[in-house]
Amino acid sequence: MADIQVSPGWKELADSINKQKGVVVILGAPDTGKTTLAFCLARELQLRGCKVAMIYADVGQCAFGPPATLGLSVLGKLETVPTMRHDSPGPVFLEEIKIHSMYFVGCTSPMGHLLQTTVGLKKLVETAEGEGAEIVVIDTSGFVEGGAAWELKFQKIELVNARHIVALQRRQELEVILSVHEHRTCRTVHRLKIYEAIKLKSYEQRRAYRRQKFLEYFQNATLKNLPLKEVRLINPVNILPIEGYINLYKRLLVGLNDDENFTLGLGIIEDTGPKELRLLTPVEALQKVKIVRFGAIRLDENWYDSRVKLPSIHLLKLPPITLRKT
Ligand SMILES: Nc1ncnc2c1ncn2[C@@H]1O[C@H](COP(=O)(O)OP(=O)(O)OP(=O)(O)O)[C@@H](O)[C@H]1O
Ligand SMILES: [Mg+2]
Incomplete structure (x- = not known):
């Protein structure tokens, strides 16, 4: 030292x-x-x-x-x-x-x-x-x-x-x-x-x-379900329904934010259903999460980050769809 x-x-x-x-x-x-x-x-x-x-x-x-x-x-x-x-x-x-x-x-x-x-x-x-x-x-x-x-x-x-x-x-x-x-x-x-x-x-070295x-941050993370009706998802440029597009969102890093938009912790999207997001996260108090902010990076299985660009809705020629809260 x-x-x-x-x-x-x-x-x-x-x-x-x-x-x-x-x-x-x-x-x-x-x-x-x-x-x-x-x-x-x-x-x-x-x-x-x-x-x-x-x-x-x-x-x-x-x-x-x-x-x-x-x-x-x-x-x-x-x-x-x-x-x-x-x-x-x-x-x-x-x-x-x-x-x-x-x-x-x-x-x-x-x-x-x-x-x-x-x-x-x-x-x-x-x-x-x-x-x-x-x-x-x-x-x-x-x-x-x-x-x-x-x-x-x-x-x-x-x-x-x-x-x-x-x-x-x-x-x-x-x-x-x-x-x-x-x-x-x-x-x-x-x-x-x-x-x-x-x-x-x-x-x-910087990447490592x-x-x-x-790796340290997620070492005690577990898979948890976050009910979509409890939260707002923010992904302003690329508002795509998650349903049907899970591959685009898989392993995406998200911020789990409270009502004041401070970050309680991070999550990684593992899967999604019509009513929930399945996340890997160390955050226990998921009931405090009010906003899920989508990141611009994905973490691979070895915990290396890479930048993602989700295709915009215009490129996919889809009608604009806001995420459903059911
Ligand atoms: N005053 C110092 N005395 C001894 N070693 C130093 C000193 N300042 C920096 N170092 C060494 O240089 C390394 C880089 O320093 P530091 O991380 O503080 O730089 P930085 O500008 O914050 O780098 P980064 O651009 O990655 O943020 C440190 O790990 C430390 O080993
Ligand atoms: Mg520094």
Whole structure:
């Protein structure tokens, strides 16, 4: 187990955030140490007596919680805060971190899911603040290149009204995102050096990390029936009757959401009948599920995810049919 190298800027960063509390957004390209810094910063702030919450806003390489979701943890007493370990393929923690709330985005990449990612983040920040968090540390994804990434980061920063923007850069790759906020009195931009010895993860390692996270999440899952009359199914672009099209939906990942559209847990569609969905899920309290949000990925028998595109109703030349609640 390698030690975390605390760079000189980290303590000053914690001091600055402690003086002006609020939302902290950590930005960086892939493998720049965002998650490591997020946990170290949370700990430093707790040592200074602050009430801290953490949000993972990375649907692929999430620090805690299953992929395809965003998650919030309101940190308790200092001794219960997880310590980071250095195991490949991704961050692991010595103790299980307690998830307060989750939001299902439906995909393991923000591409094509920018709105879901932004709305979910806002809902989680509001929840954290409602729980009395003075500081909310947000660990973001490494999606920083190109127009869509710029817009996503910009809108997220605006929506959560980030007080601090922390940038981990190899060279100048974040400058185009940072420069907008540079001289604004409502935000402070902090530039930090990255830990030079970070090894870049390959596509396969990232995929294997997600697989591991899904595997862990579903390890105690059982097959359960969810009565359709109790829930609303949300699949806005491709409203197809499940009946007769089960092959399209088989092994599809779904978010099992409560009345406020927070995610109680995930499920995998195994089968369907006219009156029920048969799901593999670890969620026990299915009576709390009010909304089933269809995802854009399927999990195969080996727990690898792949993106699915359900054919649109127009392509199938079917009359529009809304799902029956019988
Ligand atoms: N300050 C540090 N000291 C020692 N090791 C570090 C440090 N920062 C990062 N690392 C190492 O680099 C690896 C990647 O770091 P981390 O997961 O924090 O990066 P990331 O930017 O969150 O990556 P991703 O893009 O996958 O989200 C970690 O597993 C850790 O081993
Ligand atoms: Mg990370």
